Amino acid sequence: MSGPFAHVAIVGLGLIGSSVARAVRACLPQLRVTGYDANADTRRAAAALGFCHDVMDDAASAVAGADLVILAVPVGRMADAAAAIAPALAPGCVISDVGSSKADVAAKLAAALPGHAIVPAHPVAGTENSGPGAGFATLFAGRWCILTPLSDTPAAATTRVDALWTALGARVEVMDAVHHDLVLAVTSHLPHLIAYTIVGTASELEEVTEGEVIKYSAGGFRDFTRIAASDPVMWRDVFLTNRDAVLTMLQRFNEDLTALQAAIRRGDGALLEEWFTRTRAIRRSIIAEGQDDPAPDFGRRH
């Protein structure tokens, strides 16, 4: 089947863009897929990997004739990417993206592409790896994809983008962009900020060498290094474009950390045990909801 669209153009062929292309080819084989990336090496690698029908050397050629364009570039580059494709878009072409912050992106797409239906999207999925070789077709299977249509987005366009992501195996939710940014600030952005922080802290200590940190990382630290290995440019842009929500959540986190710090200082074991018992239940819910692997250690080989 061809699904809700006939020709999708993907601008940005890294982990997410290339995974979308692969998933479309696997799940919607009649849908034509063209691609473009600003980086010539990435274009060459993508062409060799063959997950697009055609990889073009300029963005305008990639989007020509498409009835859906998905921008899969760092959120700080959305405005430029939108401006580059604007003159080449077919009338009625729907515009979407895969960015991790939504209010800022939605505003930039609306400003750059007046007259087009804009359906901002955020598939909540990824890995710590980057680039066109890191993608895979099942990345979105069972994961949530959040759509944040604008007030003037036609409902039919949202329905078509919903149908596309459903066909790729995702579960779709429609949400206000501002609320999305608050929810993701706590479930994604703050965890990344904290992981980046502690991995940096651990690598700069005088009393403990970096070699020791690496050697004894299996006590918990290594879990943080996975997240702190995520794409630096993508994450720089997420923090710059979702600043207020991230700072709000960081303030809550700091209050709680200060409370636990004080409990440790005064030897309040009851408070610590109560807190640690409560957090245990959350993981059971995440596994029950199908959002993580129940195998110990995420199923790492032992």
Next chain:
Amino acid sequence: MSGPFAHVAIVGLGLIGSSVARAVRACLPQLRVTGYDANADTRRAAAALGFCHDVMDDAASAVAGADLVILAVPVGRMADAAAAIAPALAPGCVISDVGSSKADVAAKLAAALPGHAIVPAHPVAGTENSGPGAGFATLFAGRWCILTPLSDTPAAATTRVDALWTALGARVEVMDAVHHDLVLAVTSHLPHLIAYTIVGTASELEEVTEGEVIKYSAGGFRDFTRIAASDPVMWRDVFLTNRDAVLTMLQRFNEDLTALQAAIRRGDGALLEEWFTRTRAIRRSIIAEGQDDPAPDFGRRH
């Protein structure tokens, strides 16, 4: 082969104690293994699982005739566990443990068991699961086990405990207990404290429901919930017995987090990108050292 000991008694049959028993049975089949746990349900479960030759109903019977006792109880219970076995120990019996903090435990074991060779040990391995059913024989394979002998521990006793852990597949390092506590404060205790904090923070927000946190946890949060699902009593005791090192490391973390917070507030993308690029290299080193799985997402199923 029987290895460096003839009869090991394991006091505490949870994740780590039961994994030691299983690893001994698998790697050193001639070595007799007796076990005891203060919890009657745990004793019954352990007996049914069969990883000890005998599970005893009191600690004294379990350690009678043993030439090695391994205390695998929460570090806050080490002193009581040592006092309970003291009258029943054979002369020359070596005492070890598996606790995650070492200076406090070493002092307590030395005070409770004068005249015995004490070789405190910390196998840097584990999962988020607890109890006798959660253990497995290969938990320590390729992981480090740190020994922190006291100044009066006979070198021969340390050598025998080293040989035991080596036989179980671990890589052994000897270290000063105080330095151990500082190293593990950063590679294990601080990561756990931060994970416990953020999971608690996320579950108590007014603006974002717990259901939303669970649903969209694949953006990074779910990694933290694994660590925050670890045993509450064990971790309460770790923070109470390694307080100073944990508070020192937390201070460094707070300084760095404040710096990144300020960079986000003033929109300093260059600082963020530089920081996030540096942390990426640490993960490559951890994988190269064999301390984590190179598969994306730790090898979670997709």
